[in-house]
Amino acid sequence: MQGSKISDKSHNQETTDLHKCISWIHRCTPDHERTNLCVLVTGALGGRFDHEAANINILYLFSDMRIVLLSDDCLIQLLPKTHKHEIYIESSVEGPHCGLFPVGAPSGSTTTTGLKWNLSEAKMRFGSMISTSNIVHAEKVTVQSDADLLWTISLRNLT
Numbered sequence: 001m002q003g004s005k006i007s008d009k010s011h012n013q014e015t016t017d018l019h020k021c022i023s024w025i026h027r028c029t030p031d032h033e034r035t036n037l038c039v040l041v042t043g044a045l046g047g048r049f050d051h052e053a054a055n056i057n058i059l060y061l062f063s064d065m066r067i068v069l070l071s072d073d074c075l076i077q078l079l080p081k082t083h084k085h086e087i088y089i090e091s092s093v094e095g096p097h098c099g100l101f102p103v104g105a106p107s108g109s110t111t112t113t114g115l116k117w118n119l120s121e122a123k124m125r126f127g128s129m130i131s132t133s134n135i136v137h138a139e140k141v142t143v144q145s146d147a148d149l150l151w152t153i154s155l156r157n158l159t
Contacts, residue, residue: 016051016054016055016058018041018044018054018055018058019054019058019061022039022058022061022062022065022067023062025037025039025065026062026065029065034064034065035064035066037065037066038066038067038068039065039066039067039068040068040070041055041058041067041068041069041070042070043070043071044069044070044071044076045069045070045071045074045076046071046072046073055069056069056076056103056150059076059077059078059150060078060103060104060148063078063080063148070155071155072155072157073154073155073157074152074153074154074155075094075152075153075155076150076151076152077150077151078148078149078150078151079100079143079145079148079149079150079151080148081145081146081147081148081149084142084143084144085141085142085143085144085151086140086141086142087114087140087141087142087143087151088139088140089114089136089138089139089140089141089153091136091139092156093155093156094136094153094154094155094156095135095136095153095154095156096135096136096154097133097134097135097136097153097154098115098134098135098136098141098151098152098153098154099130099131099132099133099134099150099151099152099153100112100119100124100130100131100134100143100149100150100151100152101124101126101130101131101132101149101150102124102125102126102130102145102147102148102149102150103126103148103150104147104148105147105148106123106124106125106126106128106147107122107123107124107125107145107146107147107149108123108146108147109121109122109123109145109146110122110123110124110131110143110144110145110146110147110149111143111144111145112131112141112142112143112144113138113140113141113142114136114137114138114139114140114141114142115134115135115136115137115138115141116134116135116136116137117131117134117135119131124147124149136153
């Protein structure tokens with residue numbers, strides 16, 4: 001009989017519960033299947049900022065997996081610098097407000113299409129310019145950067 005396995009990791013205070021969960025998923029998923037995997041983390045945003053920062057850190061620690069942090073009004077995901085990204089906007093539930101910003105390292109060159117205010121080889125870093133308060137202007141947004149970026153987009157209230 002196959003059943004659930006309970007593993008008490010409460011003694012480990014060096015990582016968050018989310019880190020433990022994603023680590024388990026990462027360990028149990030074969031390398032070739034990780035690119036097709038998408039982990040949606042609900043309730044990941046909108047609480048204490050230190051918890052939100054820890055959740056964003058998970059995106060970087062497990063950058064070979066697609067992890068999406070969700071709140072009631074937005075989502076955040078990592079866009080690794082190793083890819084040119086094509087983001088298909090589901091306008092019935094996403095947008096129009098969006099943003100892109102580097103965390104961990106500055107961007108020397110970021111180029112986008114599909115936004116009201118596109119970036120063309122823009123330099124971004126904290127303490128200088130970051131792309132916030134932008135508007136999705138097309139069904140497809142493309143992003144190419146020399147740095148890992150966080151993509152955030154508003155979610156429409158469907159109630």
